[in-house]
Amino acid sequence: LAKTTQPISMDSYEGQEVNITCSHNNIATNDYITWYQQFPSQGPRFIIQGYKTKVTNEVASLFIPADRKSSTLSLPRVSLSDTAVYYCLVGEGFTGGGNKLTFGTGTQLKVEL
Amino acid sequence: EPEVTQTPSHQVTQMGQEVILRCVPISNHLYFYWYRQILGQKVEFLVSFYNNEISEKSEIFDDQFSVERPDGSNFTLKIRSTKLEDSAMYFCASNRGGEQYFGPGTRLTVT
Numbered sequence: 001l002a003k004t005t006q007p008i009s010m011d012s013y014e015g016q017e018v019n020i021t022c023s024h025n026n027i028a029t030n031d032y033i034t035w036y037q038q039f040p041s042q043g044p045r046f047i048i049q050g051y052k053t054k055v056t057n058e059v060a061s062l063f064i065p066a067d068r069k070s071s072t073l074s075l076p077r078v079s080l081s082d083t084a085v086y087y088c089l090v091g092e093g094f095t096g097g098g099n100k101l102t103f104g105t106g107t108q109l110k111v112e113l
Numbered sequence: 114e115p116e117v118t119q120t121p122s123h124q125v126t127q128m129g130q131e132v133i134l135r136c137v138p139i140s141n142h143l144y145f146y147w148y149r150q151i152l153g154q155k156v157e158f159l160v161s162f163y164n165n166e167i168s169e170k171s172e173i174f175d176d177q178f179s180v181e182r183p184d185g186s187n188f189t190l191k192i193r194s195t196k197l198e199d200s201a202m203y204f205c206a207s208n209r210g211g212e213q214y215f216g217p218g219t220r221l222t223v224t
Contacts, residue, residue: 043217
């Protein structure tokens with residue numbers, strides 16, 4: 001299982017773009033990179049998943065360089081409600097069901113006015 | 114939007130008592146999971162369930178834990194004899210091959 005490393009915490013202000021980088025040096029060829037968000041006292045929520053290059057959805061973008069040893073989650077124009085813990089997970093993607101998720105300690109993002 | 118629901122939201126029990134945590138996964142999902150999160154710690158995988166049987170379980174999921182899908186909608190986690198260290202948030206999740214959808218959790222407090 002590929003180990004992931006991400007900053008413990010980040011601070012930002014409303015309206016700024018936030019980039020959270022995750023290192024996964026021993027990512028396997030068939031591994032995907034998935035990001036989840038967790039608000040206090042709630043279950044994690046899927047944000048985005050990618051394999052290579054760039055993926056964008058209505059919430060975030062995910063940038064993955066060619067060597068895939070790191071990835072960056074980009075949150076455009078954050079608001080106070082984006083204050084949460086963000087988890088980078090590396091493992092089998094959505095190719096099949098039943099795959100457990102292995103969470104690290106995540107990055108606590110705090111957004112202020 | 115369909116969602117995973119869990120009951121109760123908070124359960125307080127005495128050490129040694131049995132508890133059953135209940136979950137209603139999203140209706141057309143096929144895979145079901147339980148995770149737990151001790152206060153201030155990581156979310157930890159406990160067990161996955163598919164086709165009416167356990168497909169994978171972690172070291173945490175010992176003989177005091179069991180899961181069941183008693184009917185077409187509920188998915189339960191039973192802890193037979195609770196210990197103080199079982200105090201945690203327990204999250205149920207489900208999917209049908211895509212992203213996992215998590216419920217809001219049950220906070221279990223063992224005194």
